[in-house]
Structures are given as structure tokens and as C-alpha cells.
Amino acid sequence: MTTQKVALRSVGIASVVGTGLTVWLGLWVTPPDRFMGNLVRLVYIHPGVAWVAFLAFGVTAVASALYLWKRTRDLRWDRLAGASAEVGVVFTGLTLVSGSLWGRPTWGVWWTWDPLLTTTSLLFLLYLGYLTLRKASAGPDVRARRCSVAALVAVVDVPIVHFSVLWWRSLHQPPTVLNPTLTPEIHGQMAWTLLLGFVSLSLAYAWMTAMRYRNAALEDAHETQWLAEALAERRAEGGVSPLPTPVPAEASSR
């Protein structure tokens, strides 16, 4: 097993163990909150999941910019952007679901048109569109160029959507750990569980993105190889000497 594989497997195992520990600490070990009671337990997961969603879209934006910049243009950046966005969409979905689960007992409704919820739902749809564009574009190079532009346009839209919606209405819980004075209003065991949740979910993100990235690279290599084989067959049919089989550049650089 190569070092890369060992590292990847370790990250996977660490994320599963960490998430398991977070669930155990969050559900059984930590005390209920004075005001929110057992509802507080969702706090160990929900902000961490939302953080991963934003991290994922951030990585997609940076990777897309690196692809578009001619000096760093490489299909690997595009694959990273795509893999990260896929994980980001899953985590945005989870953010919406976990927020909804918290909202029902707290606000009395599954859904409310509060700025953060509305922004997150639009973000979800925005990146769902991005993933559809990835599937719809023909050929890795065309896909990479178009999707990089789409990812950057989407990132430009995020603050616009957020501020328009914020202006529109507001009723969300203000952030607790990262409040403006940066003094966490949360103590001991609870803070550690929350931190563990953040770390394990981030590891899960890294692991899932790496796996999806590997899949994307294999898919591209497969496509290149299929094309080369088909060309060789047609040339053989026509009695033309076969072209030297090209080694897919991406396959060799993996």
C-alpha cells in the first residue's frame, strides 16, 4: 500500500471514529442545556456540518480560480473543484435537514423564511446547478473552463444573496461561538464535544473529497483510454497503422 493510500485510509478511519465519539459525547455524556434542554445536542453537529459546507464551496472557488489562471491551469484543479462541490452539496443538504429538526421544536415550524435558512437553501440550489453543469458539459477541458467560471460566478453571488435576504428579514439565533467579541459563551465538556465535532466533520470532508477526486480522475482516464482504443480500432479497420497508444497524461500524473 502506498503512503498516499495509508494517509487516506487513516483520515477516513479518524473521521469515522471522531464522528462516533462526537455522537456518544453529544447524546450521552454532555449535560442538557439550562434553557434549551436536550435540544442543545444538535449544536454538536449542526454548526460543524454548516462549516464543512462553506469550507467545501470555498475550496471549489479557490480550485476554480487556480484552473482559470493560465499559469496554474491543470485539470486536477477542476477535479478538486468538482469533488469538493459534490461534498459541499451533501453537507448543505444536511445543514438544512439538521436546522429544520432544530427549528421544529424551537420555532414551532419545520421551515421559516429566516435569512440564514433562505441563503442556505439558495446556496444548495446554486451548487446543485453547478453539479448539473458539470454533468452536462462535453469533454474534460470544456467542462473545466465552463464550470470554473460558473463556480466563481456562484461565489460572487453568495454574499449578494445573503445580504439581500438579510435585509429582507431577520430572526435567526446569533452565532454563539464566533460572536463579535470572540469570547465563546460555552463551557468545558460542551466546548470540547463541539470542537471534536468540527474536527471530525472536517476530516470526513477531506476523506470524501479525496475519494470523489480519485473517482473523477479515473473517469477521465477511462474516457481518454476508450477514445484511444476506438481510434485504434477504426484505423485497423481501414488498414492504417495504429497510432502509438498515448498514455493518458492524467492517469500517469495520479
Add this chain to the structure above:
Amino acid sequence: MWRDALLVAAKDLRIEMRSRVVANQVLPFAGLTLVLFAFALDADPTVLHATGGGLFWVAVLFATVLAVQRSVGVESSNGEAGEGLRMAGIDPAGIFLGKSAAIGAQLIALEAVLTIAVAILYHLRIQGVAILAAAAILGTAGLAAAGTIYGALSASSRVRETLLPLLFLPVVAPVLLSAARAWQLALAGHPGPGAAWLRFLGMFAVVYMVTGTLAYESIMEDG
């Protein structure tokens, strides 16, 4: 770049003058949407009165999707007309600005007709005309710019027709929100607070104009 933009805009508008696709198909469709909204809301005058501004902008948004499809369509019909524009040495930024301007001009004309339609169908008294017009112009500039970017991104894809609305509509949600609020306030006789929404619409338009001007070359690289 500006000369190229003018040429491209004039070309697209000339095609529209001759084919009248937007006038004969998109405009009636937008009008139909307004009628369907009234059916859905039981033609209740109070509800229609309160929501008229928002419904107008939803109709405009749907019409924009069709106008953008059309704008992309004229480049991909007749073989690869878009490729021809590039081969003729026209600046990609000029193509972007020209196509946006043509879409914008068609939408403004469409909005003028739709405004009369909402006034009649929903019994709205048109007041605060300055705010209404400013919101329409700024909002349309943003819609046209964003529409042109996404039109080009989804062009030459086999699933263009279904892909464009999915990509485009979430992005322009802020335009719908701001323009609808500005219109609602103006139509209700309180144009004052609407001015804040105008600044927002202006900002959106500028951001997408600049983004499109910078990014259009990368999108068109592959033809």
C-alpha cells in the same frame, strides 16, 4: 470593445425585428403568466393588489429565461454563428455587452407592456413612476448580464433548455427580491424606502456586468 458591443446588439435586435420571436411568443407567454397567477389566487382583488409587484417580476424572470434561450439560440443556429463572431475578430467582452444590451432592450419593452397589463388585470394604480422605472432599468440590466453569462455557460450542451433555468434562477433571486420590494413599496404609495433597494439592484447589475466582461473570453474559448 464598445463598437463591437454596438454591432452585436444591433445584429440581435435586427434579428428580433425580422423574426419577432420575443414579441410574438415571449411577450404573450409573460402575459399568460399574469392571467394564470390571477386564476391561482382566485382573482381576489385584495391579494392581487398586495402581490401585483412581485407577480410582475416573476413573470419578467420567466420571460428572461426565454429571451436568453432565444439569444443563445440565434448563435447556435445556422451551424455555428457564434463561432463566426469569434472568427470575425470581435472582442468577447464586446459580444457579452452587445448580447446583454439586446436582451435588456427587449426586456424593457416587454416590461412596459406588462406594466399596463398588471395595471388593468390587477387594478393597480401606477404611482411612484420614477422608482418603478429605475427599478425596472437596474433590475433588467442585472438580469440581462447574468442571463448572458449563464446562457453562454449552458450553450452547446444537449440539455440547455432545462439546464439554464436551474443555473440562472437561483442566481437572480436577489433581483426578484429587491425589484419586487421596490415595486410593492412604490405601488403602495411609499416610494421612499424603495430607494434602498435600487442601490442593491444597481450593485447587482454592476457586479454581473464586470464579471461577464472579464469572464466571457474564458467561456467562449471552446466555441
